[in-house]
Amino acid sequence: MNYVGRLAALRESMAQADLSALLVSRPENRRYISGFKADDGALTESSGHLLVTPDQALLLTDFRYQEEAAEEAPGFAVKVYTKGLDKLLAELVPELGLKSIGFEEDYLIFRQVKTLAKELDGVELKPTSDLVADLRIIKEPAEIRAIEDSLALIEEVLDGLFNDLRPGMMEEVAAWRIISGLHERGAGIAFEPIVASGPNGAKPHAVPGSRKIREGETIVMDVGARLEGYRSDITRTAWLGPFSDKFKEVYSVVREAQLTAAEGIKPGMSTEEADALARKVIEKAGYGNAFGHSLGHGVGLETHEPPSVSPLKSSELKPGMIHTIEPGIYLPGWGGVRLEVMAEVTETGCRVLGGLNRFYTF
C-alpha cells in the first residue's frame, strides 16, 4: 500500500482547502494514511489520531497502543498522551505554531469538539468532511486486489453454505457457518451475517435467530469478509424445494434489475442514474414500493463507504470506485429477495467482481 503517496495526496488536499493542520480520527482514515491498524474501542474510546501538517506527521495515541503504533506506522512520529488528546494538543499547538486545525466532522462527536475548542483556546477548529474519504473512494490496484481476495473468501464460504442448506437448519447455525468458515480461513466477518428465512426476509437487516429454514420460502443471506482490513459484501437468496410462481416472478425481477444496472453503469454517470437503472425495472414490474433502500454503496476499508449509489445524494461514478449492486424486493409476511454483487467502475463501464454464480434461472 502506498502510504507515502497517500500522505502526499492528503497534504495536497489540505493545501487546496487552506488547512495548515488536520486531525485524522476515523480509524479507517488513520489506517489508510499511516498504516496504523487499531480500531477504536468505541465512539468515545479512540485508539489515536493523526496530526498532519505540511512538514509533520504525528500519531497521537495512548499507553496501550504505543508499540503497535510505532511498528505499523513507521512514517509517523508517535506521541503518547496520558491525560487525553486535548492536553497533548494544547502542548503541541504552540510547539508547532498552529493557528488552526481541521477535524473530521463526520467522526468526532459533538462533545469532543466542544472540549477541544475549550482546551485549544485561540486555535480555530475547522470542520472538514471527506478529505480522506475522497482519496479512499478511488482504489489503488493493490486495494482492488485486497478487496477481491476478501471477496473470494466469502464466496467460497457462502458456496459451502449453499451446499449445506437443509430444511430444519436454524438461521443462527447457518450464520455461524459463515463466521466459522471465515475464521478457519484466517479472516473475519465484515459484519454480522444476515440469514433471514421466510417472513424474516422482509426485514432487510434481520438478525439470525432460532427460526428453522423451511422448504418453499426465501432465504436471504447477506454476508461479508474482512481480510487485512479490506471488506467484501454480497447477498444471495436461496430457496429449497420446488419454486413457487411468486418466487420465480419476484426473483426474476430482482435479477433483471441487477443485470440491467451492471450492464448500464459507466464512468461519468451519476449515482442517481445508476440507481434508476435498477429501480425502473422493479417499478415497471409493479414492485416499486417494495424496494425501499438504495441500489448500493462503496466497499473498502469500511463495509459501507462512499459512493452511495443512491438518488438521495447524487455524485459521479469514476473509474477505480468499488461499489455494490444490490436491488431487493421485500414483501411483509411473505419474505424477500435481495441479490448483491460487488463491482468496479472501469474506464469504459462496470466489471462485476468475483465469480459465485449462485443465481437461479427458471
Add this chain to the structure above:
Amino acid sequence: MNYVGRLAALRESMAQADLSALLVSRPENRRYISGFKADDGALTESSGHLLVTPDQALLLTDFRYQEEAAEEAPGFAVKVYTKGLDKLLAELVPELGLKSIGFEEDYLIFRQVKTLAKELDGVELKPTSDLVADLRIIKEPAEIRAIEDSLALIEEVLDGLFNDLRPGMMEEVAAWRIISGLHERGAGIAFEPIVASGPNGAKPHAVPGSRKIREGETIVMDVGARLEGYRSDITRTAWLGPFSDKFKEVYSVVREAQLTAAEGIKPGMSTEEADALARKVIEKAGYGNAFGHSLGHGVGLETHEPPSVSPLKSSELKPGMIHTIEPGIYLPGWGGVRLEVMAEVTETGCRVLGGLNRFYTF
C-alpha cells in the same frame, strides 16, 4: 426488564434538566429505554432514534427496521423516515409543538448536530450528557442476573481454553476457541478476544496473531461474552512450564493489588480512592510506571460504560454498580500480567462476581 419504569425515570430526569423533548440516539440507550435491540451499522448509519416528551414516546427509524421496532418496542409508536431523521423531525416539531430538543452530545457527531440545527430552524438544540447513562449505571436485579449469565458463559469458555493451552498453539487459534465456544453456547463476543503471548503481553490491547505460545512466558487472555445484549469482561494471565522468579514476583503484585481493591471497595468511596487501593500496592512494589491504565470500568449493555474506576474523572461508587477490577503490570520486551474480575458494589462493600478461580498461588 422494566421498560415502563425506565421511561418514567427518564421523564423525571428530563423534567429536572428542564427538557421538554429528548432525542435518544445511542443504541444501548435506545435499547435500555424502549427494548429496540438493533445496533447501529456505523457511526453515520443509525438504526433509529427515540423521541421522548412528557406525553409521547416515539421510535423514529427507517424502512429496514420498521418491523423489528414495532415488535421489540411495544411501548413506542414507530414513525418511519424516508428522507432522513432531519426531515421527519422537521415535520414532528410543529405537530408536537416543540420549542427545544435535547440531544446526546456523547453520541451524535458534529455534522449531524449542524444538520439538525439547520433543518430545525427556530428549535433550540440542547446538548445533554449522561441522562440515560445515569439511569443505566445502577443495575436492576434482572440486569445483574443477565450480566452474571454472560459472565458464567465466558468463564466456562475460558476455563476450557486454560485446559487446552499448549506450547505451539497460535494466539489466533486460542482466540478462535473463545469466539467459537461462545457461539456454540448461543452467545457472541463482547469484543475481539485478546490473547497476547510473550512480549505481546506488554501491549494491553494486542491483536492476536500467528505468534505461537511458548513455555516460560506470560499469556494474557482478555475475553468477554455478549448474551441478550449484556456483556462480561474478564482477564486471566497464564504461564506454561516452570514459573520464573520474575513472573512469580510480578504476578503476586498484580494479584495482591486486585485483592486489596476487592476487599477495600465500599459504596460512598470515590473511583479515585478505589483506583488508589490497587495502584498503591503496585507503586510500593516499584512497578508504578508499568500500570498505565485505570483500575476498571463499568460493564452492562456496553463493555465499557460508567463508572470509570479511575483517578482522571472521579465519581462516587454506589450500590448496584457493576465494574471491573483489572490491575496490570506491562514490561516492554518481557510481557505483561493483567488480572480482571467483575464486581458489584453492594450496600456494604464489593462482591466479586463469577467463580473462575484460575489464579496462581506460589
